[in-house]
Amino acid sequence: MRKSLLSTAAALLLAFGAAGAQAQVVIQNAGFELSAVATDTSDTFANIGWNNVQWGWLGGASKIVDVSGSQMAQVVGGDVISTGFAAASAGNYALSFDTSGDGYMMLFNDSTQAVVAQAFLQNAGTAQYTSTTFALNNTDTYRLYFGTTPLPPTFNATLNIDNVAVAQMAAPVPEPESYAMMLGGLGALGLMSRRRLKSRA
Numbered sequence: 001m002r003k004s005l006l007s008t009a010a011a012l013l014l015a016f017g018a019a020g021a022q023a024q025v026v027i028q029n030a031g032f033e034l035s036a037v038a039t040d041t042s043d044t045f046a047n048i049g050w051n052n053v054q055w056g057w058l059g060g061a062s063k064i065v066d067v068s069g070s071q072m073a074q075v076v077g078g079d080v081i082s083t084g085f086a087a088a089s090a091g092n093y094a095l096s097f098d099t100s101g102d103g104y105m106m107l108f109n110d111s112t113q114a115v116v117a118q119a120f121l122q123n124a125g126t127a128q129y130t131s132t133t134f135a136l137n138n139t140d141t142y143r144l145y146f147g148t149t150p151l152p153p154t155f156n157a158t159l160n161i162d163n164v165a166v167a168q169m170a171a172p173v174p175e176p177e178s179y180a181m182m183l184g185g186l187g188a189l190g191l192m193s194r195r196r197l198k199s200r201a
Helices: 002-018 176-200
Strands: 042-044 063-067 070-076 080-086 091-109 114-130 134-136 141-147 158-168
Touching: 070 080, 070 141, 080 158, 114 134, 141 158
Parallel strands: none
Antiparallel strands: 042 063, 063 070, 070 158, 080 141, 091 114, 091 134, 091 141, 091 158
16 A cells, blocks of 8 residues: 555656646747848848748748848738648647737648638737647647738738747646645545554454
8 A cells, every 4th residue: 555655646746747848849940040141131032942941932022131130031022931840749839929010820730721820910010929829739730821911000011020939838837835735645645544454453
């Protein structure tokens, strides 16, 4: 009985310890940093090529733009850029990125042909967008799209995107009091089992 209580305690401690673990989806070239694009210049996706950009495009007019050494993607003229990925583990995830201008994002499940998340984007200055949580599994493949859509009142035909991340939402990490209560409860169970064994003897 003592051995089984100890193994139960160890398993519970491991489960609690793993609760705060977080998985990150690897988005290729999520920061749009390319050494081929010089400081304060730009180059189109079509000219740079897919092997370097690691993002697909619809028309090829979209650019990698460098501003004082910091680079971003600039989607222009009705173009669309996209990248594919897979989740390492099933769970709830959230998408975040820096954005300015007008446009939209859509997260699409390639395997089931279903939209997972979508939103219109409109920011005069740079802002960070964080989506609501959505469920991903580790058996399907996904594709993330960004496109331009001029929206009132600004009607900006340019969408800037940078620092794209898809991260798994961590389960709440238990407080120290939770560990103490769990260990206290296991201790009480051990005492009750011991008394029961003595009374039988």
